[in-house]
Amino acid sequence: MVVFEPFRKGVGMVVKRNTWQREAVRSALGTQMGFVSAQGLHAALATSGSHIGLATVYRALADLANEGEADSLQSPEGEALYRACSLAHHHHLICRSCGLTVEIEADEVEEWAHRTATQHGFSRPEHVVDVFGFCSACVPPQ
Amino acid sequence: MVVFEPFRKGVGMVVKRNTWQREAVRSALGTQMGFVSAQGLHAALATSGSHIGLATVYRALADLANEGEADSLQSPEGEALYRACSLAHHHHLICRSCGLTVEIEADEVEEWAHRTATQHGFSRPEHVVDVFGFCSACVPPQ
């Protein structure tokens, strides 16, 4: 049986030290207009002259996501992608062509998710809600 | 820039032949109460005496998903999971503890997704909507 673990790890974490690497990742993530993979961000950092290691980028992104400073989602191909986001819970509208990302609030969906879970006797619901499409600047192929 | 490809491949596919392997996968998938990975289903088949190859299970599951006979989603850990599902578009409410899966219709969400995409100038929207929680039979941990 497949068991789904909680999305975010528990609390009780040890103190994190401040390194230029973590700051470089946080900063680089902020310059991205859409979601990026760890590999992509590492490449971007390398291009801008940083000698940060790939494993460190993976670790920093995972930390940022855990601390709520970044949102993460999985591309349809299964790659983990990250993006610097606002603190409040929200969802994303993502252009499949250029990656443009719009943060969307959806009280309607929040309420629906909770109501649906409750109706079926499920407790502590969490949800994954992402919308993909083609932004107005991108010509829909086909 | 990360590019998101369309979720489902185009049409124009060649004729599929009927093999006991495909039928075994379809059948085994039907006996599962929740989502399973290709590896998990291959293990289940092996346990029940089938000598089907792992690559074949991967291929059969991908085909079933393309043909609409199975739904697929990615576990929070990034594994592709499959489940025999009803034909109509729907979403899932999944127990994080036992894997129990409930199919849910969400006209409300369908409409919201389309409306939101349109409002932001996005065309051809597709969406990922899954709800995870603990079913009534499972004691919520913590």
Next chain:
DNA sequence: CTGATTTTGAAAATCATTATCAATTAGGTA
């Protein structure tokens, strides 16, 4: 400044998934 502890990073290890490709098989045809 010092020392305990955390972090880094290059390289190796994992691990799910895909590609290879020779051998087998399904399904149509005579």
Next chain:
DNA sequence: TACCTAATTGATAATGATTTTCAAAATCAG
């Protein structure tokens, strides 16, 4: 039924993203 040909299979190698290792470097409280 025998045969042909393209589709399918499956053992294995290859891929590719992510994680682990572990010795060296860095952080930071005291």
